[in-house]
Amino acid sequence: MKTATIAEPAATLAAMDGASVSGEQFGIYVHVPYCAARCGYCDFNTYTAAELGGHASRLTFVHDAIAELRMARRFLSGDAVVQTVFFGGGTPTLLPAAHLIEILRVIDGEFGLAAGAEVTVEANPESVDAEMLARLAAGGFTRISFGMQSAVPRILALLDRRHTPGTPELRVAQAFAAGFQHVNLDLIYGTPTESDADWRRSLEAAVAAGPDHISAYALTVEPGTALARRIARGDLPAPDDDVAADRYRYADEFLSAMGYSWYEISNWARPGAECRHNLGYWRDGVWWGVGPGAHSFIAGRRWWNVKHPAAYAERLAAGVLPVAGVEVLSDADRHVEDVMLRLRLAEGLPAAALREGEYAAAVRAAADGLLDADRLAAGRCVLTLRGRLLADTVIRDILH
Template sequence: MDSFGVYVHVPFCATRCGYCDFNTYTPTEVDTSHAAYLDALERELALAAQQHELPAADTVFIGGGTPSLLGADGLGRILSAIRGSFGIAPGAEITTESNPESTSPEYFAGLLDHGFTRVSLGMQSASTPVLKVLDRRHTPGRATAAAREALAAGFEHVNLDMIYGTPTETTDDVRATLDAVLSTGVDHVSAYSLIVEDGTAMARKIRRGELPPPEEDTYAERYELIADTLEAAGFDWYEVSNWARPGGECRHNLIYWRGGRWWGAGPGAHSYIGGTRFFNVKRPERYNAMLAEGQLPIDGNETITPDMDHFEQVMLGLRLREGVPAELLRGTEAIVEKHARAGLLTAGERVAPTEKGRLLIDGIITDLLAAE
């Protein structure tokens, strides 16, 4: 049986970053408390386990938002609720995201006591000007200090998130960030190109000419620098935006990329169970109210048709180093061969992106899907 994961969304942030369009709320934007959220979350997990026959979780991932605002004990309460509903399998990977400014050595020690096995820290950049453009609150050294604190507490698996391509960022900024990351001893790095989403503060600044727009050529140059530097330091890429030392891969995210099942709990969270994708109401107040009335807070669903499933297998699978079985691309052999001759894909029993192909993978996927 394929792996089953539980994702928990914590919708709270102290402040809103200028590039963020996630379902998150600052204290002035929401009329509910952390305690009320945790009460509702416990109800959701209990109801879900009653209404759906699902196995114990092989992975748990608490994201947001800023989960660390709940403190180690608040996050421990979430794990207790999962153990008491779905259950957590022996040897499960249990991750929480944390913002560096809301962590401490005591916080990391508390997470370990509650059973967490992995921490993911939002670093973004080691450059003060870049962090300012992103509206991040932490100082450049806090993320790396937090990573060292987590490792010193006893965490074997620690991730640092980078963002590249921020307006005003220089190549030297990226090099400095990579040097800082590698100095910590973490075993996982995620590096994402900045996506300027409509409706964000950053999008408005670019539209008004206050910031320069991102450039595709810059993204490519920065990605190559990141990939070359991490791989020279002993990290292996296993998904286009993710690198790990052996054994450090994020098992929870692999469930998404391989088309596995997961339950998403919390406001706005998405689930994928039994060929159906469904999603929760976004506003925490409505989420709390529905659960207080004994209802699962589901706002909508869609049945995944065979065509949709195929599309997602190709779209997600070709971002992985392992690629996809060649039979999944039946009918596109000529397109696969064209990209293989150009050195962008490997062809055989499995089709996967090459080092060069990673840079162009979105276009390659579009090309293959259009040919079907």
């Protein structure tokens, strides 16, 4: 995809000052970039206490986030009611519950939360307890996502996770008891040394916990991470793509049998429990990203904040948006992204959205068993199970 990167982001954003999000699927993402410890596989924009410099800390984050939200409201015009809010990280629940609730109240005060708005917070199982969960639910949070990753102690240790097996299951029960409407568990498959039995054990434990949403992601070895270095040294074997494919097939079969339906390649939910915030990303909604390194997308422009919390705080203290860069997307760019994102969904992509050559490629993909031929004949491009395993190839062939 070709995009025009703007050299002067502040000037570019000033040119769209007053952009309206009225009538759009509008969400707000809040990136809380703090972790108690760094997991060996993670390359997200996160910081432990030892990695933070001056002018930034967990306790000052609430003031910086609120400052950016108030700037955002002045920047946008019209009725900017928020349908979804997602606190991600990092580990948002390392902040006091009062700070998370205060940020949510400012979002409501500045923009207004739609009736029935979905408000999600990510958490590690060891970063919350029943009291904190009750405070968050009472403060307006409706959905929580726990990083379970595995139910096998050996795999948790390899991934540098700090909770013990059984804790995620306890937190699911406590979250529902506290009043959360929806609960997700995140799983990772394909970890070096993981066996088929390990993966079955994790899936069975996750389902037995009773969440209404489960996400399952293949482990990706990101350059520069501790895990990548261990594999490069030969301390661990690299993940095997064929093994990961087998894990995915088993997960889809097992979760489907347990009443969960896939609605996005890596996500399964019980009816009505799909993550509306993430669906906004995949369905070409608009959002403002708050926090260090957070991305935003409004009026055909994508921009991202400076990454380090200290630099982020300094920009806000100076009264300027903490923007590091901007891309202006052409109609061709928007089309490419629409195909890439909507094809990940079980609802698929309207075939009418494809151009002539792209439709011909979709017909070939259906003949190869990668797209559902009956659905294509009815006007929609929907990946088959095999197509989901080869989604990147399918998308590339359609777009080229």
